[in-house]
Amino acid sequence: MIGSLRRDPQALDSVYVSIITFDREVKILVPLTALEDFQIPELIPPMSGPTHLGLALEELCKQVDREVVKTTPQVKGDWKPMLFIMTDGSPSDRQKYNHAIPEVKRRNFAVIVGCAAGSNAKQEDLLPLSDHVVSLDTMDSSSFSGFFKWVSDTVSAGSSSMGATSTQVMPPAPPEVHVVV
Amino acid sequence: MDTDDKMNGTEIGHSDRDPCNKSRPEGETSSDIEKPLDCDDIVSHLEKSPNPALDSVQDLTLDMELEISEPDVIPDTSIESTSRLIGSPSLDDSEIKTPPVQPDTIFVPPPSQAAQGGLPSAGSSYSHQASGRYKIDLHLQFPNGSVNKNYDTTKYLVIRPRTSGSPTVAYKVICDGIHGLDSLGLSAEVVEEKIRIRGIPVLAGDHKLIVHYSLFNREQCLGRSLKEVILTVNPDPRSLWKDIEPQEGLPFRKPHTSSEKIEGDLVIVGASRRGRSHAHEGKFREDDFRIGYDHASGWSFMVVADGAGSALLSRHGSQLACEAAAAALVPYFTSLLGTSFDEHAAAFANSSQSESPQVGNTLYKVLGNSGHAAFKRLEQEAKALGCPLKALATTLNITLCHRYRFGWFVAVFAIGDGGVGLFRKGDSTIILSQPDSGEFAGQTRFLTMSEIWSSGKGILDRIKYTVVPDMTALIAMTDGISDPFFTTDKNFFDSAQWELFWDELCKSASVDRDNAHLESELLDWLDFWSKGNHDDRTIAIMLP
Numbered sequence: 161m162i163g164s165l166r167r168d169p170q171a172l173d174s175v176y177v178s179i180i181t182f183d184r185e186v187k188i189l190v191p192l193t194a195l196e197d198f199q200i201p202e203l204i205p206p207m208s209g210p211t212h213l214g215l216a217l218e219e220l221c222k223q224v225d226r227e228v229v230k231t232t233p234q235v236k237g238d239w240k241p242m243l244f245i246m247t248d249g250s251p252s253d254r255q256k257y258n259h260a261i262p263e264v265k266r267r268n269f270a271v272i273v274g275c276a277a278g279s280n281a282k283q284e285d286l287l288p289l290s291d292h293v294v295s296l297d298t299m300d301s302s303s304f305s306g307f308f309k310w311v312s313d314t315v316s317a318g319s320s321s322m323g324a325t326s327t328q329v330m331p332p333a334p335p336e337v338h339v340v341v
Numbered sequence: 342m343d344t345d346d347k348m349n350g351t352e353i354g355h356s357d358r359d360p361c362n363k364s365r366p367e368g369e370t371s372s373d374i375e376k377p378l379d380c381d382d383i384v385s386h387l388e389k390s391p392n393p394a395l396d397s398v399q400d401l402t403l404d405m406e407l408e409i410s411e412p413d414v415i416p417d418t419s420i421e422s423t424s425r426l427i428g429s430p431s432l433d434d435s436e437i438k439t440p441p442v443q444p445d446t447i448f449v450p451p452p453s454q455a456a457q458g459g460l461p462s463a464g465s466s467y468s469h470q471a472s473g474r475y476k477i478d479l480h481l482q483f484p485n486g487s488v489n490k491n492y493d494t495t496k497y498l499v500i501r502p503r504t505s506g507s508p509t510v511a512y513k514v515i516c517d518g519i520h521g522l523d524s525l526g527l528s529a530e531v532v533e534e535k536i537r538i539r540g541i542p543v544l545a546g547d548h549k550l551i552v553h554y555s556l557f558n559r560e561q562c563l564g565r566s567l568k569e570v571i572l573t574v575n576p577d578p579r580s581l582w583k584d585i586e587p588q589e590g591l592p593f594r595k596p597h598t599s600s601e602k603i604e605g606d607l608v609i610v611g612a613s614r615r616g617r618s619h620a621h622e623g624k625f626r627e628d629d630f631r632i633g634y635d636h637a638s639g640w641s642f643m644v645v646a647d648g649a650g651s652a653l654l655s656r657h658g659s660q661l662a663c664e665a666a667a668a669a670l671v672p673y674f675t676s677l678l679g680t681s682f683d684e685h686a687a688a689f690a691n692s693s694q695s696e697s698p699q700v701g702n703t704l705y706k707v708l709g710n711s712g713h714a715a716f717k718r719l720e721q722e723a724k725a726l727g728c729p730l731k732a733l734a735t736t737l738n739i740t741l742c743h744r745y746r747f748g749w750f751v752a753v754f755a756i757g758d759g760g761v762g763l764f765r766k767g768d769s770t771i772i773l774s775q776p777d778s779g780e781f782a783g784q785t786r787f788l789t790m791s792e793i794w795s796s797g798k799g800i801l802d803r804i805k806y807t808v809v810p811d812m813t814a815l816i817a818m819t820d821g822i823s824d825p826f827f828t829t830d831k832n833f834f835d836s837a838q839w840e841l842f843w844d845e846l847c848k849s850a851s852v853d854r855d856n857a858h859l860e861s862e863l864l865d866w867l868d869f870w871s872k873g874n875h876d877d878r879t880i881a882i883m884l885p
Contacts, residue, residue: 163547169581170618173873196575197485230780233830239782268781 161308165195165315172196174239175315178223182216184209192227211249214256217264217289224267240270244311245290247275248299250282261289271314271330275307276340283340292330293340306336447475447556447564479514479568481552486542488577492527493539498554517553517565525574538572545576579870585623593657597626598867600860605634606744607641607815608854608884612863616821617875627735628819628877629659631667638674641742642667643881647759647819649734649787650876654726658733661722662715662788666739669714673707683745690747690808700806708739708754709800716788734787738774740817742883745808749885751815752806756793758785759819760833766813770839773805776830785820813843814852814882821878825871854884 165171178192179201189201224241231237243264251257264272274286274293286293294310296303313331333339442448480499486492498514516536519529526543529536536552550570556563587594597615602608615626627648634641644663648655682703689697715737723730736757743750753761755774763771777786786793793799826842827833846852849869850862867878 166545166575167581169578169621170875172575172578172581173875196487199482199485199573231778231782231784231829233776236824236828237778237780237782 161312162195162198162200164309164312168312171312171315176238178227180216180220180223182212184212186212186216186219188219188223192223210252211247212253212256213245213247213251214253214258214260217260218256221260221263221267228267240268242315243269243272245272245274245286246277246307247286248278248281250280250285257285264289273311273314275337277303277307287340294333294337295340296337303336306334310334310337442553442566443474444567444569445477445479447477447566449473449475449564475563477514477556477566477568479554481568481570483538483550483570483572485573485575486527487575488542488545488580490541490577491539492542493537495535495537498534498536498552513557515555515557517555519550519552521548521550521572525572542574545574548572548574578872582617582621582875584620587623587625591625593625593654593660595625595629595656595660598864599626599630600864601632602860603632603634603641604854605636605641606639606885607634607742608859609634609641609643609881610859610863610884611643611645611879611881612860612867613879614864614867614877616877619877621875625656626877627656627659628821628879629656629663629735630817630879630881631663632881633667633671635671635674638679639743640674640678641883642670643740643817643883644670645738645740645759645817645819645879645881646788647736647757647821647877647879649731649736650783652734653732654728655733655735657722658719658789659735661718661733662735662737665718666711666715666737669711670707670739670741673711677703677707678741678743686743686745686750686808687747690745690750701801701804704752704754704804704806705797705801708741708752708804709797711739712737712754712756712788712800712803713794716794719789730789731787734789736777736785736819737788738817740773740815740881740883742815744885748808748810749812749815750806750808751812752804753817754804756786756788756803759817759821759823761815761817762833762839763807763809763812764814764816764839764843765809765811766840766843768836770836771807771809772834773807775803775805776833778830812885814884816883817881819877819879821874821876822867822880824876825869825874852882852884 162177165175172195175195176192177190177195177198178188179190181187181189181203189203190198220243228241229235229238271292272290274283274290276283276286276293276295278296278299281295283293283295294307296307310331310333478500481496483496484494498516500512500514513534515533516531518531519536519538522529522538522540524544525540525548527538527540529538531537548571550572552568552570553565554568555565597620598613600610600612602610609632611630611632613626613628613630619626627650629646629648631644632642644666646659646662648657648659652658682700685697685699685703689700719733719735720730723733726732736755736759738753738755738757738759738761740761741750741752751763751773753773755761755777757777760772760774763773765771779785793803823833826845827835827838832838843852846866849866850856850859852859856862863880863882867880
């Protein structure tokens with residue numbers, strides 16, 4: 161995904177990426193980093209156990225407030241951020257999760273995409289948060305690469321065609337990715 | 342990018358000694374090397390190899406004696422070649438391929454085997470190691486480079502500190518050379534644990550580098566190994582842009598560039614160019630403009646519009662808005678803006694007031710109605726096409742200018758980003774448009790928003806006018822130009838920024854009313870490069 165974004169000149173000029181992982185712990189694996197400077201971090205596979213999505217969203221909101229620059233007379237703002245959430249389970253901290261949803265929505269993301277990966281993932285949990293929910297039946301490499309290709313297409317489209325009034329137009333999803341209506 | 346200014350040029354190619362053959366006096370360092378960490382602060386992280394097939398993996402300890410025969414660990418030839426200045430054309434890649442070493446692992450041979458290889462000279466102080474394979478957790482990552490952009494980074498080989506429970510010892514890693522840089526346009530200078538890579542990358546991609554190193558415990562070499570690291574080189578974005586024709590059969594086509602020049606009381610010139618981001622995706626130019634001069638009345642005008650990137654038919658919206666506004670404007674030149682207006686303008690010019698009710702009221706009718714005519718035209722078109730009005734969303738600014746005995750009268754009505762400035766070289770620039778940006782990049786207001794037309798006060802606030810005895814140029818532009826040159830609203834109101842902008846413009850185009858090539862020079866200039874700014878660009882200029 162990063163590799164294909166790097167080949168998009170508009171994205172290479174303007175996209176910043178941040179990665180937050182969540183299992184028992186919530187970790188900002190990569191703070192907001194220019195695509196140009198981005199280095200694939202070592203991913204430690206999460207242990208089985210609780211899925212603290214609610215806590216992750218709280219952390220996300222703090223991070224957005226801290227790192228996303230808004231326009232003022234003195235400062236040029238960033239483009240609206242985009243949020244992609246991937247989970248193979250359902251939020252264990254449900255109360256926190258429900259509380260975080262309106263907070264996330266207030267952050268004015270250009271798009272929020274939820275991805276339920278694998279049979280244990282609960283799509284319906286992602287629906288109240290996301291503008292689009294997609295599911296992957298299998299967690300094999302072709303499903304993931306299809307999904308990430310689609311994410312990068314979405315980011316590419318977003319980095320060049322964002323306007324004030326629109327919600328983002330999504331590129332068509334590949335066959336491995338099911339769009340949940 | 343990491344750089345190290347302290348790097349002394351005399352050190353280049355300095356590491357021609359064999360680090361494993363030489364016992365180093367305690368504490369020896371090159372005085373001109375700045376070390377990021379004191380050796381004693383580096384907590385060793387020598388872990389057991391995770392591979393169970395490897396025999397007798399042991400923790401390193403310091404209280405046992407072991408003599409290591411260095412040639413059994415790695416052939417001398419590879420050391421000689423890798424420890425030179427890597428990346429020099431004289432170096433043959435084949436010399437340094439596949440040393441018999443596993444990545445991130447150091448093999449300490451058993452004492453008997455080591456003894457056969459010859460003992461080190463007597464008197465050397467050696468600490469002791471048990472034989473076996475040891476996993477080395479060496480931390481090394483180079484920042485990304487970019488093709489055609491100078492790269493210069495200095496890194497140190499450091500054993501990653503262990504999180505807990507290990508004694509602090511003086512393990513040190515010495516780099517023996519780097520393999521894999523030759524084809525990238527980069528070269529390395531290696532001095533002990535310090536690696537400097539520099540050059541101008543020529544090849545994009547994720548490139549594998551092999552870093553050869555020796556591990557020392559105090560002055561004793563424990564063995565050699567290598568580490569594979571990925572060096573990412575970004576492509577040059579300029580090489581990635583495509584110039585794609587929009588699909589055939591799409592409606593409301595428009596040429597990718599357009600320009601026009603009119604001579605009246607002033608020379609008026611306009612130029613508009615499709616942005617790279619649109620060319621890359623086979624989209625149309627969404628900007629548009631109209632310029633005109635009315636001989637009968639002496640009024641000049643320019644209308645500039647920027648169709649919203651998010652709106653499906655904004656290329657059509659911007660064109661219609663320009664046409665409709667210009668069409669609505671022209672009749673006023675001989676009515677409301679006719680001879681009766683001359684007196685109001687003269688009175689305003691002679692007064693010390695910054696506003697005049699008569700001038701303001703007339704402009705409210707003229708500019709407000711012209712803008713509103715453009716709005717109505719888009720409403721009508723949306724109905725005819727059966728599309729939502731916002732599919733035609735566009736910004737709009739209308740600039741009027743008239744020469745009087747007392748000077749130039751200028752008025753502007755503006756909705757959305759971009760803007761209009763009355764530039765006076767060496768004097769202050771008068772901005773005649775108001776900031777209209779949202780909190781995120783790319784957000785602005787559009788002609789098609791009902792809020793624009795909901796109050797007379799709102800419309801009046803968008804009208805600015807002034808009289809100046811002299812000016813260098815009156816310039817209207819879309820955000821494709823104002824974003825890269827001014828970036829923020831504050832800068833747009835800063836006369837110094839306008840001077841810089843003007844100088845930059847005049848480097849590429851001779852902005853002179855007598856320049857016969859002004860249109861084409863402006864079109865060429867509109868193709869300028871600015872990181873992250875690849876929108877359509879339109880400029881319209883009035884030159885006295």
